[in-house]
Amino acid sequence: MTAVAEKLRAATALLETVSGTPRLDAELLLAHVLGLTRSDLLLRQRDLGVPASFDGLVERRLSGEPVAYITGIRDFWTISLRVTPDVLIPRPDSETLIEAAVAHFAERPPRAVLDLGTGSGALLLAALDQWPQARGLGIDISPGALGVARENAARLALSNRADFRIGDWADGVNGPFDLILINPPYIARNAPLSGDVLHEPQGALFAGAEGLDDYRRIALQLPRLLSDGGMAAVEIGHDQRDSVSALFADRGLAVEARRDLAGHDRCLAVTPPAAD
Ligand code: GLN
Numbered sequence: 529m530t531a532v533a534e535k536l537r538a539a540t541a542l543l544e545t546v547s548g549t550p551r552l553d554a555e556l557l558l559a560h561v562l563g564l565t566r567s568d569l570l571l572r573q574r575d576l577g578v579p580a581s582f583d584g585l586v587e588r589r590l591s592g593e594p595v596a597y598i599t600g601i602r603d604f605w606t607i608s609l610r611v612t613p614d615v616l617i618p619r620p621d622s623e624t625l626i627e628a629a630v631a632h633f634a635e636r637p638p639r640a641v642l643d644l645g646t647g648s649g650a651l652l653l654a655a656l657d658q659w660p661q662a663r664g665l666g667i668d669i670s671p672g673a674l675g676v677a678r679e680n681a682a683r684l685a686l687s688n689r690a691d692f693r694i695g696d697w698a699d700g701v702n703g704p705f706d707l708i709l710i711n712p713p714y715i716a717r718n719a720p721l722s723g724d725v726l727h728e729p730q731g732a733l734f735a736g737a738e739g740l741d742d743y744r745r746i747a748l749q750l751p752r753l754l755s756d757g758g759m760a761a762v763e764i765g766h767d768q769r770d771s772v773s774a775l776f777a778d779r780g781l782a783v784e785a786r787r788d789l790a791g792h793d794r795c796l797a798v799t800p801p802a803a804d
Contacts, residue, residue, distance in 0.1 A: 532573035560599040594724040605654035614672030618650035625761035638706035649677030651709040704755035711763040712742040766792035
């Protein structure tokens with residue numbers, strides 16, 4: 529067995545105690561130490577040694593630190609993003625929002641995109657990468673997050689189409705926008721949590737007693753922000769379809785739920801009422 533294979537096997541066995549994806553974690557950490565992509569690591573492993581610093585990264589993961597905060601990088605949709613503890617780690621679940629947008633805008637691409645609570649910039653930058661003619665605005669209340677989002681826009685050569693601004697949801701923002709992407713905090717204040725989420729910014733996760741506080745504010749703002757033919761893709765918790773849909777329906781908006789790859793309700797596609 530090669531040094532790499534042996535080391536990956538040992539690290540995987542250790543990481544089984546803290547992670548649901550121990551082998552993947554070990555590969556990502558070793559690829560990071562070697563400055564390689566994961567696929568290059570696996571293809572070239574016969575020629576590679578294992579630097580001593582790998583053990584330190586495995587120790588950090590064993591203490592519960594998320595892989596993405598250790599490597600500082602996370603892939604999302606078609607892009608690779610820098611992440612720090614100032615931002616939520618982009619999740620595959622959130623790609624459901626981009627999928628919903630791709631379906632809605634199959635015939636006519638969106639031109640103006642708004643991302644409320646942009647964090648790392650993941651949703652906005654994925655949309656700008658998807659639609660080369662689109663321009664976007666990302667809002668966040670956290671100055672640290674905005675720094676990360678701006679850095680990501682620059683790294684992806686998207687700064688000329690992406691503006692970022694500090695703000696409290698859409699207060700002071702003028703529409704209309706064709707596509708509005710929103711992944712607000714939606715976890716109930718007292719929900720028991722474990723794993724990576726314990727290391728993430730609390731302000732990006734918790735939203736009052738039932739996890740609905742931010743949706744209530746967003747529902748008041750959406751009608752004036754959406755263009756005719758536009759759509760908002762709003763992330764929800766797996767058991768929030770009915771409660772959040774009702775908040776938007778009360779504002780006269782049309783709502784359809786979309787599921788993530790695990791089959792959970794994850795996204796509401798929200799559109800203006802059909803003109804009669
Ligand atoms: N999906 C995240 C989680 O359950 C929560 C993200 C959020 O609150 N926006 O870990």
